[in-house]
Amino acid sequence: MARSGKPAGVAVFTATVSWLLTRAGLFLILVGGQASAQDDRNRFLDRIDANAIIDFRAAVETNKPAFQSTEIRLKTELGVALWDNAELKAVTRFRADAFDKLEAGVPSQAAIAPLTRRLIIGDRSDFELRELYVQTDVGRTRLTLGKQQIVWGQADGLKVLDIVNPQDFREFILEDFGGSRIPLWSVNAEIPIRNVTAQFIWVPDRSYHKLPEPGSSYSFSAPGFAITPPPGIDLDLREVARPTRAIADSDIGFRVSTLSGGWDLTVNYLYHYGDLPVPFAEIDVTPARPRLTVTPGYARTHLLGGTFSNAFGSVVLRGEVGYFFDRPMIAREIVDNKAFLQRDQLRHVIGLDWFRFSDTLISVQLFQDWTPRHSPSLFIDRVDTNFSILLRRDFLNQTLTPQVILIQNVNGGSGLVRPQVAYELNDHTSMRLGADVFYGSTESIFGQFAERDRVVFGVTWAF
C-alpha cells in the first residue's frame, strides 16, 4: 500500500491534456475567424458529431415483489474533428432512479480519484463525465489522451484480462461491461510495426473498484468478499485508503497483438494495483472488548498474460490466460496487520463460439483460477472453476433476439441465469424483457444475491 503523495505526475498529465484541449479550442476559433459566418457555421457543424441515448429501465424483485429500480439514463456523445486525424470525444451519463436501493443513500467515492468521480445529485441521481479524450495520429502512432476505457481480452460475463479499468459493482455483474467499467485518465499509444501492433498504456488515475455499500441491493455479504469480525470483537471499518503517489503508484502496461497463421494472438503485461480492496487490520486488545480496526487498501501485482483466437469452420476457439504475481486475496487470519495473503495465481478462460444454423450462436466458456501456493486461510479454493453457456438466435431479419446466459460457479454450487428477449421496433427504438435469477448458498458468490432475483423491462431510444 502506498504511503506518500507527490502530485507532480498528475500535474504533468493534466497540463498535457489541457495543452491539447487548448490547442483544439484555438484551432476551432482560428478556423471560425477566417471565413464568412455562414460558411463558418457549416464548416464547424461538419466537424461535430453529436448523438444521445435515452434508456428507461424498470426492475422488479420477485422474491418479495417490489420495485428495485425505475431508472432513466441519458447518455450523450460528442465528437469534434480537430486538426488532421485528430478528434476530441466527450461522453456523459446522467442517471436518475425513482428508488434509492442500488446505491442506498449518498454513495462514498473514496475508491475513486477526485477527478474521476461522479457528481452525486441527492440520493437518487448522478452525473458523470464518462469519457473525455483527444485521439490523434503522431506518425503511425495512434495516441489517445484523456479519460477513456482500455479493454483487453474477449471473455463474456466474467473477466480475466479486462482489468485495466476498474468496475462499478452497483449491480454486481448484471450491468454490461461498457456501462460498469470505470473510465480512467490514461495515456494510450498504439503503434503498428509490420504485422504487429504494440500498445503502451500509462494510467496515473488511482481509481479502483466501486463496491456497493451495506444496505444497497447488491452489497457483498459472502465470506471472502465482506469483512466480518470474529464473535466478541468490535469492528471499526475505516474508509478505503487509495495509494497516494502520483507517479510511483500509477499503472503501466503493454500489449502486443498480431495475426499469425490464422491465429489472433496477444501478449499482455500490466503492473498495477489489484482493484479489489484488501483489509489492512489492527487488533486492539486493551479495551474490555477487543476492537478490530480495518482499513481497506490496495496491493501491487504484476500481470503477464495473453489471448488467442481462431476460427475452424463454424466454430471459433478463443482463450485468455493471465499469471498474476503476488495477487492479494482476502484471508481468514491476520498476519503482520494484513488480513490477506499475496499468492501467485493463474487465471484462464477457454471459450467455444459455435455459429450454428443461420443466426444462431451457442457459446460456452470455462474459467479457472489456480492458486499453486494455496493456504487453508484463503477463502478461495486452490482451483476455482466457473463456466458459462450462452444460447442466442435471431429472428425476423435480426430484429427479434431471444437469448439465455447461464454462469455457474462449480466450487460453490451457485450461479446466475439470465433469459432475455430484445426487439428492435425501428432504427431508433428497441425494447427488452428479461430476468436475472441467482441460486445457491447465501455464502457463495452468486447465492449471496438469491434474494435479488428480478424481472427487468427496458426501452432504449437512440438519436
Add this chain to the structure above:
Amino acid sequence: MKQVSLRFRSLAAASFLLAMGARALMGEPMSPAPLLDGNEIARRINARDEGASSAQTMVIETTDRRGKSRVRETRIFRKYVGEEKRTAIFFEEPRSVKGTAFLTIDYPEAGRDDDLWLYLPAARKVRRISMANRGQYFLGTDFTYEDMKKSTKVALEDYEWKTLGEEVVDGRRCFLLEAVPVSEVSNELGYSRSRQWVDAEIFIFRKIQAWDVQGNELKTIEFKDISQVHGIWTVHRIEAHNHKTGHHSVLAFSNVDYASEVKDDLFTPQALRRGP
C-alpha cells in the same frame, strides 16, 4: 421478357437467332457476338477490373412484408493485398449501430475459410467470428455473406455454368447463364441453382434469380445504375427481393472512389475499434 431455356447445345444457335430477332423487333442494335461458354463468361466476370482498392458509402435499406423499413449507412473499404481481398465495413448511422464494424480477409486459396472480425461498440471488444455457412444472411438483409463478399464477382470453384442464351435486361444485351452449385457446397451456399443475366459487353451482372436447396424460388437480385467511376464499371444499386418472406433489401452505393489511397492499417482488428 422471354426466357430461353435450352439444355442442348444443338439448340443454342436457334435460341440465339430468336433472341436476336426479338431484339431487332424492339429496335435494338444487333450484335454478331456468338454465345460464349458459361465458364468462360464466369471467368470474364472475375477478370473485370474492380480496382486495387476502393472506398465508398453503402446505404442498406431493408423492408419487411408489412412495409417496415430499416436503414443503415456504412463506409466500406476494399483492398487487394497480394491476392488477399480485404474488406472493412464501418456503420455510421443510425445511432443504435454506430461504431459497429466488420473486417473480412478473403484468401485466394480454395477451401481456406475467410477470417472475420466484428467490433461491437457496446462491448468495446473486437471478436473473431465465424459463419454457420456462407449462405448465412448478412445483418438481417436478403444478401448472404457470400453475396456480400463476392459482390459482383463469382466463386469459380463453387458452380458449374451453362449458357442458356441471350436476353435483354434494362436495354442491355445479356448472356443468360444457369449456375448450379457443385453438390458439396449447395447446402452451404443455400442455393440449388440460379439464373444469371450477365451484361455481354462489360461482363457485369444485371440480374440473378436463385432457388433454395428445396428447389423453391428464393430471391431475385437486380443490379442497377451501372456506370463508370475512374474508368471502372461500378454497380450503384443492388436490390434483392426474397420471394419466400416478402422481405426486400437495397444496397445503394455512393461516393465511390477508386483513386484515393486506402491504407493497409485500416484492415486490422485494431482499426475496427478506431474507425476509418
